Amino acid sequence: MRSRLAPLATLAVAALGLGLAGCAAGGSGDGDTTKIVLGTWRTEDAAMWENDIIPAFEKSHPGITVEYAPVDTNDYNAAIQSQIEGGTGPDVIMCRPFDVNRSWIEQGYFDSLAELDAVSTFPETALAAWEGDDGTPYCVPVASVLAGFYYNTAIFDELGLEVPTTQAEFLDVLDAVKEDGTYTPLALGSADGWQLAYNMLYQVGPNAWHGEDGRLGLIDGTKKLTDPDFVEGFRVFDSFKDYLPKGYESISYEDMTQLFTLGQAAILPDGSWQISQVTSTGLDVGVFGAPPAAAGEQRYQQEMADMAFGLNAAGKQKEAATEFLEWLGTPEFQQLYVNKLPGFFSMGSEPVSYDNPLAQEFADLKEGAELTSRLALDRLSAGQPPLDDEIWRVAQLMYNSGLSPEEATAELQKGLDSWYTPAG
Amino acid sequence: MIRTGTRYRMLALFVAPALVVYVAFAVYPLLSSVGMSFFDSGGGDSTFVGFGNYVELFTNPTTSERFWNALVNNVEFFLIHLLVELPVGLLIAALLTSGRLRRSVGLYRTLLFIPATLSVVIVGFLWRLIINPLWGIVEFPLLGNEATALPTISLMSVWQYLGIPMVFLYTALLAIPDDVVEASRIDGAGAWTIFWRIKFPLIAPQFGLITILTYIWTFNGFDIVYALNGSAPGPNYSTDILGTFFYRSFFGSSGQVADLDLGGTVASVIFAIILVTTAAYFWVLQRRLKTYEL
Numbered sequence: 143m144r145s146r147l148a149p150l151a152t153l154a155v156a157a158l159g160l161g162l163a164g165c166a167a168g169g170s171g172d173g174d175t176t177k178i179v180l181g182t183w184r185t186e187d188a189a190m191w192e193n194d195i196i197p198a199f200e201k202s203h204p205g206i207t208v209e210y211a212p213v214d215t216n217d218y219n220a221a222i223q224s225q226i227e228g229g230t231g232p233d234v235i236m237c238r239p240f241d242v243n244r245s246w247i248e249q250g251y252f253d254s255l256a257e258l259d260a261v262s263t264f265p266e267t268a269l270a271a272w273e274g275d276d277g278t279p280y281c282v283p284v285a286s287v288l289a290g291f292y293y294n295t296a297i298f299d300e301l302g303l304e305v306p307t308t309q310a311e312f313l314d315v316l317d318a319v320k321e322d323g324t325y326t327p328l329a330l331g332s333a334d335g336w337q338l339a340y341n342m343l344y345q346v347g348p349n350a351w352h353g354e355d356g357r358l359g360l361i362d363g364t365k366k367l368t369d370p371d372f373v374e375g376f377r378v379f380d381s382f383k384d385y386l387p388k389g390y391e392s393i394s395y396e397d398m399t400q401l402f403t404l405g406q407a408a409i410l411p412d413g414s415w416q417i418s419q420v421t422s423t424g425l426d427v428g429v430f431g432a433p434p435a436a437a438g439e440q441r442y443q444q445e446m447a448d449m450a451f452g453l454n455a456a457g458k459q460k461e462a463a464t465e466f467l468e469w470l471g472t473p474e475f476q477q478l479y480v481n482k483l484p485g486f487f488s489m490g491s492e493p494v495s496y497d498n499p500l501a502q503e504f505a506d507l508k509e510g511a512e513l514t515s516r517l518a519l520d521r522l523s524a525g526q527p528p529l530d531d532e533i534w535r536v537a538q539l540m541y542n543s544g545l546s547p548e549e550a551t552a553e554l555q556k557g558l559d560s561w562y563t564p565a566g
Numbered sequence: 567m568i569r570t571g572t573r574y575r576m577l578a579l580f581v582a583p584a585l586v587v588y589v590a591f592a593v594y595p596l597l598s599s600v601g602m603s604f605f606d607s608g609g610g611d612s613t614f615v616g617f618g619n620y621v622e623l624f625t626n627p628t629t630s631e632r633f634w635n636a637l638v639n640n641v642e643f644f645l646i647h648l649l650v651e652l653p654v655g656l657l658i659a660a661l662l663t664s665g666r667l668r669r670s671v672g673l674y675r676t677l678l679f680i681p682a683t684l685s686v687v688i689v690g691f692l693w694r695l696i697i698n699p700l701w702g703i704v705e706f707p708l709l710g711n712e713a714t715a716l717p718t719i720s721l722m723s724v725w726q727y728l729g730i731p732m733v734f735l736y737t738a739l740l741a742i743p744d745d746v747v748e749a750s751r752i753d754g755a756g757a758w759t760i761f762w763r764i765k766f767p768l769i770a771p772q773f774g775l776i777t778i779l780t781y782i783w784t785f786n787g788f789d790i791v792y793a794l795n796g797s798a799p800g801p802n803y804s805t806d807i808l809g810t811f812f813y814r815s816f817f818g819s820s821g822q823v824a825d826l827d828l829g830g831t832v833a834s835v836i837f838a839i840i841l842v843t844t845a846a847y848f849w850v851l852q853r854r855l856k857t858y859e860l
Binding site (some may be wrong): 143181216219223242306329332333334335336388389390391392393394396400401527528534538542543560 | 626627628629635697698700705706708709710711712765795796797798800801802803816817818819824826840
């Protein structure tokens with residue numbers, strides 16, 4: 143028996159030996175290049191980074207090679223936390239906005255970037271999502287996403303509609319589409335709570351609660367969700383309920399996008415990241431921002447900080463990683479990045495031009511508007527119950543079960559009061 | 567014969583590989599997550615807090631409400647599985663062994679088992695399209711209504727895994743010797759009597775086994791709910807089960823920071839629920855089930 147197994151065993155040992163030798167050979171490489179690893183959650187952008195962006199960086203920075211190491215977005219937080227605790231974190235870490243990042247800063251995952259030239263090319267509002275409590279910057283902003291209302295220009299022409307400039311006009315437009323009866327006025331379903339919050343409430347609400355005024359007021363405790371401004375924001379959100387497709391309670395995010403791209407709906411509330419998707423069927427699509435209550439009032443535009451990169455405090459290649467972070471602040475990178483990835487917008491002070499016409503139209507929404515972040519992601523969701531999750535749930539209840547704006551805001555404020563102490 | 571010493575050495579040798587893998591990949595992670603539940607690792611270093619996390623889980627109004635909600639939903643998820651899968655599985659197994667299908671038995675058996683081999687994501691996607699109010703066959707928002715969402719998801723899962731109890735019962739029915747059936751037929755029993763008086767008592771122990779397997783499987787359930795409704799399964803958490811509740815605590819959701827300690831606590835509680843019930847079942851019930859010697 144033993145003798146019969148011997149050749150097999152020899153083969154196995156030989157194969158193992160060869161494999162290990164291969165690893166060793168692959169691991170060494172030549173001495174004068176430094177490799178840095180980028181940890182990100184953007185698995186879908188791997189090809190873009192590897193084919194376009196990283197080569198551009200490596201060309202201008204000989205001696206540094208960059209490895210793109212994405213982790214699925216749902217597992218990203220836990221993966222990075224366990225990697226860093228285990229001492230194997232990537233050199234450059236993609237930063238989640240607000241609370242998650244703040245907890246990472248407190249854990250000492252990042253080095254301060256106060257000395258970095260790249261940081262000074264961004265306005266304060268762009269850096270805010272990734273700062274420590276004392277205002278120290280820890281990440282270089284890469285991209286933000288905007289929310290808007292996509293509209294089918296063919297349907298607007300057919301029914302003789304104009305892009306609305308006030309909330310009342312918006313409802314008139316929806317009424318006209320509804321009366322005509324051929325198309326669904328608003329491609330919106332309530333099966334996915336997150337998108338009711340992110341694409342609707344946080345988009346139409348800021349006009350009522352005055353954007354950052356309201357948001358920061360909640361954080362420092364000077365305002366409450368039960369204040370008239372917030373109740374009004376929730377009421378505006380509620381007023382769109384009459385224009386939804388049949389069975390909207392179980393229409394998911396994918397369904398509503400499809401309803402719009404098939405040309406069956408006039409307007410789609412969605413994020414800028416969907417630009418390629420909504421035009422994929424060849425529709426002629428335009429975009430407008432949530433209009434203010436009355437003509438001439440200040441308009442508020444949701445801009446959500448999405449991606450940034452920070453420096454791993456325990457990284458071994460800090461010098462090369464810092465060079466990479468400096469490069470992220472250059473117009474060269476920003477121009478390249480936003481045009482390779484339509485729907486994501488540069489947060490730098492330098493103007494960037496967009497090849498994609500719809501992306502340019504989206505970027506133009508920022509003109510003359512006050513920018514504001516999504517309401518509940520900063521600080522207000524760092525306890526139990528997290529305000530953001532509660533808003534998803536309550537927004538669903540408003541559309542599905544007729545919860546009133548007053549009841550909704552009272553319930554949310556009660557949940558928030560149970561754990562949140564204002565930062566003051 | 568082989569001496570006892572060699573015997574034991576060989577025994578250890580044969581058991582070792584499976585034991586090592588089992589300990590490394592099942593026992594150790596289990597114990598480490600139970601261990602985790604006794605620590606508070608916020609702020610960089612862990613401090614021992616005893617049952618603090620458990621107290622927090624059951625006394626914090628939000629987490630305890632979500633936990634009980636998930637538990638009740640999970641019981642419903644289990645009962646729907648049991649009450650639909652068992653009778654339907656039995657009916658199909660009885661039809662397959664009745665001899666009426668003749669040569670198409672193999673075809674039906676395969677067709678009925680195929681869904682169990684599909685990915686849960688595909689099953690969820692197919693059913694979601696079928697019952698979609700926009701392009702599906704029903705206008706009623708089955709998945710969007712708090713009262714119907716969980717039963718709908720449960721029935722999708724029942725559809726998928728119907729083949730499993732069917733196969734259990736089918737093999738048990740096949741194992742019944744023909745002479746017993748023939749003898750009863752000679753004694754004048756009809757098909758109905760034969761099934762309920764002869765075959766059913768002989769396959770009865772299978773029901774206990776299927777019940778407990780369904781129990782373990784549904785209380786570990788996660789994938790179909792997550793595939794359809796994500797980690798904060800709505801509407802209004804009406805489809806939240808223990809698995810998704812655990813996922814949300816451990817990995818976080820949206821802007822929420824992952825809380826490994828709370829996650830470990832939830833995992834330990836789920837483990838305890840399954841362990842206690844399963845143990846009670848084996849000690850109390852399984853031993854009393856009558857097995858007929860043939």
